[in-house]
Amino acid sequence: MAFGDYQLELYLGALSGTLPPHPFDHAELEANALAALPPELRTYVAGGSGTEGTQRANVSAFERWALVPRMLNAHAERDLSIELFGKALTSPLLMAPVGVVGLCTPDQHGDIHAAEVSAATGVPLIGSTLMSDPLEDVVVATGDTPAWFQLYTPKNRELAASLVSRAEAAGYDAIVITLDTWVPGWRPRDLASGNFPQLRGKALANYTSDPVFQEMTGPDPDPSTVVFTWAGTFGNPLTWDDLPWLRSLTSLPILLKGICHPDDARRAIDEGVDGIYCSNHGGRQADGGGAALDWLPGVVDAVDGRAPVVFDSGVRTGADVVKAIALGATAVAVGRPYVYGLALGGVPGGVHVIRSLQAEADLIMGVDGYPTLSDLTRDALVDQHRRSS
Numbered sequence: 001m002a003f004g005d006y007q008l009e010l011y012l013g014a015l016s017g018t019l020p021p022h023p024f025d026h027a028e029l030e031a032n033a034l035a036a037l038p039p040e041l042r043t044y045v046a047g048g049s050g051t052e053g054t055q056r057a058n059v060s061a062f063e064r065w066a067l068v069p070r071m072l073n074a075h076a077e078r079d080l081s082i083e084l085f086g087k088a089l090t091s092p093l094l095m096a097p098v099g100v101v102g103l104c105t106p107d108q109h110g111d112i113h114a115a116e117v118s119a120a121t122g123v124p125l126i127g128s129t130l131m132s133d134p135l136e137d138v139v140v141a142t143g144d145t146p147a148w149f150q151l152y153t154p155k156n157r158e159l160a161a162s163l164v165s166r167a168e169a170a171g172y173d174a175i176v177i178t179l180d181t182w183v184p185g186w187r188p189r190d191l192a193s194g195n196f197p198q199l200r201g202k203a204l205a206n207y208t209s210d211p212v213f214q215e216m217t218g219p220d221p222d223p224s225t226v227v228f229t230w231a232g233t234f235g236n237p238l239t240w241d242d243l244p245w246l247r248s249l250t251s252l253p254i255l256l257k258g259i260c261h262p263d264d265a266r267r268a269i270d271e272g273v274d275g276i277y278c279s280n281h282g283g284r285q286a287d288g289g290g291a292a293l294d295w296l297p298g299v300v301d302a303v304d305g306r307a308p309v310v311f312d313s314g315v316r317t318g319a320d321v322v323k324a325i326a327l328g329a330t331a332v333a334v335g336r337p338y339v340y341g342l343a344l345g346g347v348p349g350g351v352h353v354i355r356s357l358q359a360e361a362d363l364i365m366g367v368d369g370y371p372t373l374s375d376l377t378r379d380a381l382v383d384q385h386r387r388s389s
């Protein structure tokens, strides 16, 4: 089903009294999903670092930008399609890597279900290193939709190489290397509840299924050996000196996730990276930072069209998607919202969240007279801060 059909179905359904089973409003979706999740997952999924000020800023930053309507440019059909690393996509959306999504459905196969959402919507899934099913099984469930693999680079270089070569062999189309989480951030809500799923042996299927990791633990390890071995190797504090080695691991496109400074973006492209992923990890890693959206224009300018720029952190509505594109993102990833959809309503719930984002973005482009993504330039936006100061 195309997202235009979804719009029609929702409107006709609602007008004739058939309301969809899942909320449209993000706050309501979050509240219902958190109630549906087991208590030990609530703070981990919804929470962030420190006072969660950065996390709140991620969301509120979108209000700074106002999309200016243009008239007599009405188009019955809008075109939201993009091409990314040679693959055609019907919308500029991606599903951000979320390490515990596997635990967010009652059967503990949430990674597979996220892949099924991807297959149903055509929105690529970026599968996390921290899966509850092996990466090979997850990519099969994405069907014809492209999929990317997100690497948490372990200290053990052979393990890193093994994870990347498995992803390549399994059919993933790109590797996203997350740079901002080689150590977990300061997360008071998780600290207060003594809760960290990985330390309870959860979401480690890509490690336990890996031949190099199996050598590290020895045969038939008990659960505490698995966790101890994982904790010992999880995060490699990478520097620029590691980039050639990372580059050498694969011929797939490599994107660096967590880039917020223009100089980092410029240098990464100069050193042969294929894509930049501007993100502050949804405000989960470092508090006291600005909204990720505020870093996007500088990153886009530094990249200067040499590579695609993916953006995430705080995207909650179709309007947010449109604004991020107008600020120069090539594609926009969504994190917590699709996880909430899955937690609340399984695959149909996840599909509802993705389709709603697409439908709203499409309608805004229609109503406001920006029929294609290339019409969405910075001229489409007014900076409300600047106007009022």
Ligand SMILES: Cc1cc2nc3c(=O)[nH]c(=O)nc-3n(C[C@H](O)[C@H](O)[C@H](O)COP(=O)(O)O)c2cc1C
Pocket: 044, 045, 046, 058, 096, 097, 098, 099, 100, 128, 129, 130, 150, 178, 257, 279, 280, 281, 282, 283, 284, 312, 313, 314, 315, 333, 334, 335, 336, 337
């Ligand atoms: C519960 C949870 C787990 C996450 N796990 C990962 C992960 O394994 N790898 C990664 O690169 N990012 C991870 N992220 C960060 C997301 O990829 C993304 O940057 C963030 O969720 C975007 O912000 P949003 O939730 O406000 O949309 C995680 C986010 C959440 C909420």
Ligand SMILES: O=C(O)C(=O)c1ccccc1
Pocket: 099, 130, 181, 183, 184, 185, 198, 281, 284
């Ligand atoms: O929770 C996260 O955001 C995350 O990606 C993570 C994964 C492992 C260790 C610390 C954080």
